Amino acid sequence: MRTKTLILSIMxxxxxxxxxxxxxxxVAHRGYWNTExxxxxxxxxxxxxxxxxxxxxxxxxxxxxxxxxxxxxxxKTTNGLLIEDHTFAxxxxxxxxxxxxxxxxxxxxxxxxxxxxxxxxxxFEIKPQSSPELETKMVEACLxxxxxxxxxxxxxxxxxxxxxxxxxxxxxxxxAIVMPLSxxxxxxxxxxxDGMDGFDLHYSVLREHPEWVELAxxxxxxxxxxxxxxxxxxxxxxxxxxxxxxTDEPVLLQQxxxxxxx
Ligand code: MG
Numbered sequence: 001m002r003t004k005t006l007i008l009s010i011m012x013x014x015x016x017x018x019x020x021x022x023x024x025x026x027v028a029h030r031g032y033w034n035t036e037x038x039x040x041x042x043x044x045x046x047x048x049x050x051x052x053x054x055x056x057x058x059x060x061x062x063x064x065x066x067x068x069x070x071x072x073x074x075x076k077t078t079n080g081l082l083i084e085d086h087t088f089a090x091x092x093x094x095x096x097x098x099x100x101x102x103x104x105x106x107x108x109x110x111x112x113x114x115x116x117x118x119x120x121x122x123x124f125e126i127k128p129q130s131s132p133e134l135e136t137k138m139v140e141a142c143l144x145x146x147x148x149x150x151x152x153x154x155x156x157x158x159x160x161x162x163x164x165x166x167x168x169x170x171x172x173x174x175x176a177i178v179m180p181l182s183x184x185x186x187x188x189x190x191x192x193x194d195g196m197d198g199f200d201l202h203y204s205v206l207r208e209h210p211e212w213v214e215l216a217x218x219x220x221x222x223x224x225x226x227x228x229x230x231x232x233x234x235x236x237x238x239x240x241x242x243x244x245x246x247t248d249e250p251v252l253l254q255q256x257x258x259x260x261x262x
Contacts, residue, residue: 024238025055026253027123027246029227030073032057034248039098041071043105043113049120054250056123056157057114061107063129063138064088069107069145075127077104084129107142111149121155123246125181126169128162139168143176153177159200159224170195179224188212188221198222200246203237213241231256 031038031045032052038044041059049057060073068088076082077095086094088106097103105113114122126142129135146156157177160166163185169178179200180191188199198221199212206213206225216223224244225237234256237245247253255261 024242024257025244026250026257027056027058027224027244028052028054028250029058029246029248031059032250037100039100039102041073041105042098042100042102043109044100044102046110046113049250050114050117052251052254053119055119055244056121058123058125058159058246059110060125060127061138061142062127063134063141064091067137067141069138069141071105071107071110073127075129084134107145108149111145111151116151116155121157122151124156124158126158126160126162126165128160128165132164135162135165136168139165139172143169143173157197157222166191166196167194177222179222181226188215192216192219192221196221198224198243200224200226200244202226203228203233206237206240206242210240217241228253231261 028049030040031042032048032054033040033042033045035048038048046057059071061069062072062075062083063069064083064087065085066087072083077091079096081091081095083091095104126138129138153175157179158169159179159181161181163180166178166180169176177197179198180196181200183205186194191199198216203225213223222244223242224246225242226246228234228237228245228247229249231252234245234253245253
């Protein structure tokens, strides 16, 4: 009888574990770029993320001196041009192409290629700028671009290392989903008081603060974690109870979630 109960308990635990894993959502970090002919933050990486039906395609947005939003990770181009000090025309002329020979995409290019994909959300990172004023201007420009393209709150989730950007997003579009990327300005308790919808933290931070996962769950907030590329860490984060995992290895993560990778 005891053995039967034990077996049943183990089966239940396993089933719960699998159910937990199945709920975890895959966010392709800078798109699914880790394939032949692709590059980080390229249209090709977005297309790949949509092709594998990732929950989200993460991308980074910066702004040129003439107010054009471009998909680019660093504040400078790879040949050292500070994006906020150069016009879009100057960048098109002087900035190198991406590794796969694509031009640096504009946000509009990116939104056009995405085309309201039903499976893959935009995970929109607004990069910190040199002043709060410029960050506010940038938030306004990003929201305007989304409005022009009829992107709904269900289709996009925002992340940023700048807490000012996060708060401005909430002030200007209170229904937007916003998750800070660090705890430098506010820890989760304060984030939630400020109306944030969750957080997106480095996995080492969550390892140190597993109680933040519980706090988020008790308030129905989203727990996202970056950037998890190793299988053992994927499993560790799934066991910790995260909702999303952001990764450069989205296919591997999908296999881990489906239990195809043992
Ligand atoms: Mg990013």
